[in-house]
Amino acid sequence: MSLITVNSLSKSYGPTDIFSGVSFTVAKGARLAVVGPNGIGKTSLMRILVGVDEATSGTVSRSRGLRIGYLSQEADFQMTGTLWDACESVFSHFKVEQEELHRLEALMSDPAQFEEVMERYGKLQEDFERRGGYTYMTKIRQVLTGLGFSEADYQLDLDHLSGGQRTRGFLARLLLEDPDLLLLDEPTNHLDIAAVEWLEGYLSQWEGAAIIISHDRFFLDKASNVILEMFPGATEIYRGNYSAYLKQRVERMTRRQEVFDSEKEKLQKEMEYIRKNVAGQNVLQAKGKLKRLSRIIQAIEQIGMEAALKQKWSETAAEVSVTTSILSVEEAGRRINALQSPVRQLPNLHLRLNQAARSGDMVIRTENLKVGFSDKFLFSSPNIDLRRGDCAALIGPNGAGKSTFLKTILGQIPPLAGEVTLGESLHIGYFAQAHESLDPKKSVIDEIIHATNWLPQKAREYLGKYLFSGDDAFKMVSMLSGGERGRLALAKLALQDTNLLLLDEPTNHLDIPSQEILEAVLDDYQGTILLVTHDRYLVDAVATQIWEIDTDESHLIIFKGIYSQLKEEREKDLARRAAAQAEVTVVTEPRKAKSVSTKEDRRKNAKKQELENKIAALEAELGEIGNKLANPPRDAGEVIKLAKDYDRVQKEMDEKMEEWEGLQG
Numbered sequence: 001m002s003l004i005t006v007n008s009l010s011k012s013y014g015p016t017d018i019f020s021g022v023s024f025t026v027a028k029g030a031r032l033a034v035v036g037p038n039g040i041g042k043t044s045l046m047r048i049l050v051g052v053d054e055a056t057s058g059t060v061s062r063s064r065g066l067r068i069g070y071l072s073q074e075a076d077f078q079m080t081g082t083l084w085d086a087c088e089s090v091f092s093h094f095k096v097e098q099e100e101l102h103r104l105e106a107l108m109s110d111p112a113q114f115e116e117v118m119e120r121y122g123k124l125q126e127d128f129e130r131r132g133g134y135t136y137m138t139k140i141r142q143v144l145t146g147l148g149f150s151e152a153d154y155q156l157d158l159d160h161l162s163g164g165q166r167t168r169g170f171l172a173r174l175l176l177e178d179p180d181l182l183l184l185d186e187p188t189n190h191l192d193i194a195a196v197e198w199l200e201g202y203l204s205q206w207e208g209a210a211i212i213i214s215h216d217r218f219f220l221d222k223a224s225n226v227i228l229e230m231f232p233g234a235t236e237i238y239r240g241n242y243s244a245y246l247k248q249r250v251e252r253m254t255r256r257q258e259v260f261d262s263e264k265e266k267l268q269k270e271m272e273y274i275r276k277n278v279a280g281q282n283v284l285q286a287k288g289k290l291k292r293l294s295r296i297i298q299a300i301e302q303i304g305m306e307a308a309l310k311q312k313w314s315e316t317a318a319e320v321s322v323t324t325s326i327l328s329v330e331e332a333g334r335r336i337n338a339l340q341s342p343v344r345q346l347p348n349l350h351l352r353l354n355q356a357a358r359s360g361d362m363v364i365r366t367e368n369l370k371v372g373f374s375d376k377f378l379f380s381s382p383n384i385d386l387r388r389g390d391c392a393a394l395i396g397p398n399g400a401g402k403s404t405f406l407k408t409i410l411g412q413i414p415p416l417a418g419e420v421t422l423g424e425s426l427h428i429g430y431f432a433q434a435h436e437s438l439d440p441k442k443s444v445i446d447e448i449i450h451a452t453n454w455l456p457q458k459a460r461e462y463l464g465k466y467l468f469s470g471d472d473a474f475k476m477v478s479m480l481s482g483g484e485r486g487r488l489a490l491a492k493l494a495l496q497d498t499n500l501l502l503l504d505e506p507t508n509h510l511d512i513p514s515q516e517i518l519e520a521v522l523d524d525y526q527g528t529i530l531l532v533t534h535d536r537y538l539v540d541a542v543a544t545q546i547w548e549i550d551t552d553e554s555h556l557i558i559f560k561g562i563y564s565q566l567k568e569e570r571e572k573d574l575a576r577r578a579a580a581q582a583e584v585t586v587v588t589e590p591r592k593a594k595s596v597s598t599k600e601d602r603r604k605n606a607k608k609q610e611l612e613n614k615i616a617a618l619e620a621e622l623g624e625i626g627n628k629l630a631n632p633p634r635d636a637g638e639v640i641k642l643a644k645d646y647d648r649v650q651k652e653m654d655e656k657m658e659e660w661e662g663l664q665g
Contacts, residue, residue, distance in 0.1 A: 001027065001028060001063065002025045002026065002027050002061075002063065003026050003027065003028060003030075003062070003063050003066055003180055003181050003209050004025070004026045004049065004060065004061065004062050004063070004066065004181060005024075005025045005026075005059075005060070005061040006022060006023055006024050006025070006049070006058070006059075006060050006061075007023050007058055007059045007060075007061075008021060008022070008023055008057065008058040008059070009021075009022040009023070009045070009048065009055050009057070009058035009059070009060065010022070010055060010056050010057045010058055011041055011044050011045070011048065011053075011055055011056050012056045017232075017233070018040075018041035018044050019040060019041035019044070019045065019230060019232070019233075019235075020057075020233050020234075021233060021234055021235065022045065022058070022228075022230070022235050023058075023235070024228055024235070024237060026181065026209050026211060027209065028180075028207075028208070028209055029207065029208075029209055030209045030210075030225065030226055031203065031209070031210050031212065031223055031224045031225045031226065032209075032210070032211045032212070032224065032225075032226045032227075032228055033211075033212045033213075033214065033220045033223070033224035033226070033227050033228070033242065034046075034211065034212070034213050034228045034230065035220070035227060035228070035229050035230070035242075035245075035512055036229055036230035036231065036511075037346055037511045037512075037513055038481075038483050038511040040230045040231070040232070041230065042185075042213045042230060043072075043073065043185055043213065045230075046070070046072075046183050046185050046211065046213060047072075048060060049068075049183060049211065050068055050070040050183055052070075063180075066180050066181060067177075067179040067180045067181070068179055068180070068181050068182075068183060069174040069175075069177055069179035069181070069182045069183065070174075070182075070183045070185075071167075071170060071171050071174055071182070071183065071184045071185060071187055072185050073167075073185050073186050073189065075166065075167045075170035075171065076166060076170065079158070080158060080159070081157070081158060082154065082155045082156060082157055082158065083144070083149065083153060083154055083155070083156050083158065083161065083165075083169050084140070084154040084155060086158060086169060086173055087140045087143070087144065087169075087172055087173050087176055088137075088140060089173075090173060090176045090177050091136045091140075091176075094128070094131075094132075094133045094136055097124065097128050097133060098128075098133070100124060101121065101124060101125060101128065104117050104120060104121040104124070105121070108121070129647075129650075134650075135646060135647070139176065140172075140176060143172045143175050143176055143202075144172055146195065146198035146199070146202065147168045147169075147171060147172050147191065147195050147198065147199070148168060148191065148192060148194070148195040148397070148398065149165075149168070149169075149172075153165075163190075164189075164190030164398075165190075167189065167190050168190055168191065168195070171184075171187060171199075175202065178208070179208060180208055180209065181208060181209045181210070181211070182208060182209070182210040182211070183210075183211050184210060184211070184212045184213065184214070185213045186213055186214055186215065187199065187212065187214065188214055188216045188219050188534075190398075191534075192396070192397040192398045192534060193395055193396075193397075193534055193536065194397060196216065196218075196219055196534070199219075199223075200219060200222040200223055203222075203223050204222070204223075210223070212224060215507070215509075215510065215511060215512055215515065216534075216535065216536075216537075217242050217512060217515070217535075217537035218535070218536035218537045218540075220241065220242035221241045221242045221243050221537075222241070224241050224242060225239070225240065225241060226238070226239060226240075227240070227241075227242065227244075227245040229245070229249070231344050231346070232344075232346075234344070236249075236252075238252075253343045256306065256342050256343055257341060257342075257343050259305065259306060260305050260306075260339075260341055260342055260343075263305055263309060264305075264336065264339055267293065267296070267297075267336045267339075268336055268337075270289055270293055271293065271329075271332060271333050271336055273286065273289065274286045274289055274290050274293070274329060274332070275329060275333070278290070278329055287326070290326055290327070290329065290332060291325060291326045293327075293332055293336075294322075294324065294325065294326045294327040294332060295322055295325075296308060296309075297327065297332060297335050297336060297339075298320060298321075298322050298323065298324075299319075299320045299322075300339060301335070301339070302319070302320045302321070303319055303320060304342050305339070305342060306342060307319075308320075346513065347467055347469075348467075348513055348514075348517060349465070349466060349467060349487065349490075349513070349514045349517045349518070350465035350466070351465075351466070351490060351494060351517055351518060351521050352494060352521065353429075353493070353494055353498065353501075353521055353522075353525055354494065354495075354496065354497045354498070355497065355498065355499060355525070355526055355527055356427035356497040356498055356499045356527075357425065357427075357499070358388065358425070358499065359388055359423055359424065359425045359426050359427075359499045359500060359527070359528065360388065360423040360424035360425055360426075361387055361388050361423070362385065362386075362387065362388075362421075362423045362424075363386045363387060363388055363390070363422070363423045363426065363500055363528045364384060364385075364386040364409060364420070364421075364422060364423070364500075364528075364530070365383075365384060365385050365386070365420075365421040365423075366381055366383060366384040366418060366419070366420050366421070367383050367418050367419055367421075368380075368383070368417060368418035368419075369381040369383075369384075369408075369415055369417070369418035369419070369420065370415060370416040370417040370418055371401055371404055371405050371408050371415060371416065372401065372404070372416050373404075373413070373416075374416075377416060377554065378400065378401035378404060378549075378554065379400070379401055379549050379550075379551070379554045379555055379556055380554065380555055380556070381405075381418075381555075381556040382555075382556060382558060384547075384558070386528060386530065387528075388423075388499075388527075388528055389526065389527070389528060390528055390529075390544050390545065391522070391528070391529040391530075391531060391542050391543050391544050391545075392529070392530050392531065392543065392544070392545050392546075392547050393531045393532075393533060393538075393539040393542075393543035393545070393546050393547065393563070394406075394530065394531065394532045394547045394548075394549070395532075395533070395534070395539070395546060395547070395548050395549070395563075396548055396549030396550075396551065397549070397551055400549040400551050401549060402504070402532045402549065403432075403433055403504055403532065405532075405549075405556075406430075406502050406504055406530065406532060408420060409422075409502065409530070410428070410430060410502065425499070426499060426500050427496070427497055427498045427499050427500065428498060428500045428501075428502060429493050429496045429498035429500070429501045429502070430501075430502045430504075431489055431490070431493050431501070431502070431503045431504060431506050432489075432504055433504040433505040433508065433532070435485050435486070435488075435489045437489060437492060438477045438485060438488060438489060438492075439477060440476070440477045440478035441476075441477070441478070442476070442477055443473070443474050443475060443476055443477070444463060444468055444472065444473050444474065444475050444476075444477065444480070444484075444488055445459050445460060445463065445473040445474060447477065447488060447492060448462060448463060448491065448492070448495075451492055451495055452495060459473070460473050462491070463491065465491075466487045466488065466490065466491040467487060467514075468484075468487070468488070468491075472484075481509070482508065482509030483509040483510055483511065483514075485509070486506070486507075486508060486509045486510050487510070487514070490506070490518070498527060499526075499527035499528065500527055500528045500529075500530075501522075501525065501527065501528070501529045501530070501531075502530050503529065503530070503531045503532065503533070504532045505532060505533055505534070506518060506531070506533065507533060507535045507538055515535070515537075515538065518538075519537075519538050519541050519542065522538075522541075522542045523541060523542050529542065531543065536563050539562065539563040540562050540563050540564050543562055543563065544560075544561075544562075545558065545559060545560045545561065546558075546559040546561065546562070546563060546566050547559075548566075608660060608663050611656050611659055611660040611663070612660065614656050615653060615656050615657060615660065618649055618652060618653040618656065619653065621649050622646065622649045622650060622653060625645055625646045625649065
């Protein structure tokens with residue numbers, strides 16, 4: 001059953017069309033990712049779906065009673081109180097039911113009401129337990145921990161949370177609300193890798209549907225099963241995750257281009273026949289071909305080659321407007337040659353990194369390094385020896401000290417202990433996460449002219465390669481979006497001759513096409529790269545080694561390999577530990593039964609002893625699961641399994657207790 005159906009949706013602001021012709025459906029369990037360049041209207045589409053904005057034309061049909069949860073990029077709580085209060089308010093109905101249970105418990109002391117009250121109490125308690133009334137506080141902790149909050153954060157006032165914390169808190173509340181359909185606009189913003197992976201696991205186990213906008217390609221691989229690609233004036237649907245979409249898109253566009261080229265060649269050959277025969281003996285046949293060709297040309301111009309040729313003219317005629325029954329020979333030939341390929345080529349970033357002469361073999365070396373500030377130790381590092389041509393990706397939680405490490409390497413922040421040695425003949429290019437190299441008081445074009453002494457025309461031509469066209473070149477830096485600031489910083493970086501790049505979150509705010517271009521450029525770079533990023537797709541593509549900050553041990557871990565290999569090693573290690581734990585068995589010696597006089601008594605006491613041993617084992621198991629849930633792991637699948645195990649053990653223990661009580665007396 002479709003939860004939401006979109007038909008021929010379009011959105012315009014005045015004379016400017018944002019998007020048009022958008023149609024798709026979302027069924028229960030679907031994970032639809034919306035991709036496309038910045039400015040194509042992805043967020044506008046999301047706002048229309050949730051009902052906070054209106055479409056210019058088209059329809060959105062929602063199933064009856066559909067509950068939608070919407071995370072915008074500027075998500076905010078419309079409430080006061082603490083982070084815990086905001087999350088606990090989702091379960092306010094449980095508090096009401098708990099009060100009713102307590103009221104019924106008090107009434108049980110009245111023998112006249114006992115039977116009636118007990119029946120009501122049993123039904124309410126069973127329903128309360130089934131819906132998670134006894135475990136909702138644990139669920140809140142699971143979600144908050146998974147999204148990167150510590151227990152010390154629970155009582156933080158909402159008004160005192162940073163923008164990133166508020167967005168994460170709002171996402172936590174949405175997940176706890178458990179809507180039928182989640183609309184997530186850049187949900188991985190403000191999440192570190194561990195939190196993103198937790199969210200991936202959570203969504204993989206979640207039974208609802210989701211529509212996702214994200215620039216995180218690795219996340220889209222894990223979290224989506226349908227891709228909606230948006231173009232100016234058109235959309236394309238692909239089945240599968242992001243990697244499947246990339247493969248299918250190449251195949252689809254290649255096939256479409258081949259069909260176009262083949263059919264255009266046929267039209268040109270027909271045109272050649274018409275030219276040769278329109279004034280000769282076969283004039284009637286030539287004019288007949290020209291008349292048919294005139295209709296086809298006009299149809300292709302309006303609905304495209306593929307649509308015009310795959311159906312009968314009677315069907316096509318209803319979709320197109322034929323303004324003239326026959327074109328002149330010259331006009332027909334000109335319009336055939338002018339037919340545009342159906343494969344859309346959007347403006348792309350034209351990034352090229354200039355490389356200086358080769359550096360020495362040793363690029364960065366550290367000895368007994370400790371990183372931090374005078375009042376705060378962050379982490380220690382093993383002795384590092386980064387060689388020419390290597391690409392190291394530095395990863396770790398938010399606040400772990402990744403940017404501080406880069407500044408320590410650059411000498412901007414002194415180490416707490418140890419030393420950093422840079423190699424010979426280095427020409428360093430530094431891309432700062434906060435784009436400190438940009439002056440907010442300057443215009444975009446002034447930034448380039450100041451760095452190069454170029455004339456304005458040359459500076460504008462250069463900026464065009466970074467998608468600053470027309471009046472964009474005269475925008476003030478202070479007015480740029482995050483993506484525009486990132487492109488301008490890359491444009492300035494590309495002006496330098498470098499052989500060592502220190503890049504701090506270079507893909508932040510870049511759309512996916514720009515990320516892919518940056519990835520290709522870095523992959524071709526012959527120098528050395530030290531890369532700080534949350535972009536696991538980029539890490540897998542270009543990194544030869546992973547440097548991970550372990551905040552629990554306050555230590556840097558070096559892994560020689562790509563991120564997927566690191567993750568695979570971690571999963572194997574967890575599996576080995578689980579297998580080893582499963583082999584450990586606890587044997588409980590049964591208690592001695594009291595002497596009894598009858599066979600029936602001996603049978604009953606043996607059964608009671610068996611039940612007592614089982615109940616004790618179940619209590620121990622329940623306590624162990626409860627301890628794990630109190631400090632939940634980051635893996636959502638494991639957390640969900642623990643919650644299900646808790647309910648199963650609790651139910652089994654209740655059944656054994658009931659059976660044991662039946663044997664008393």
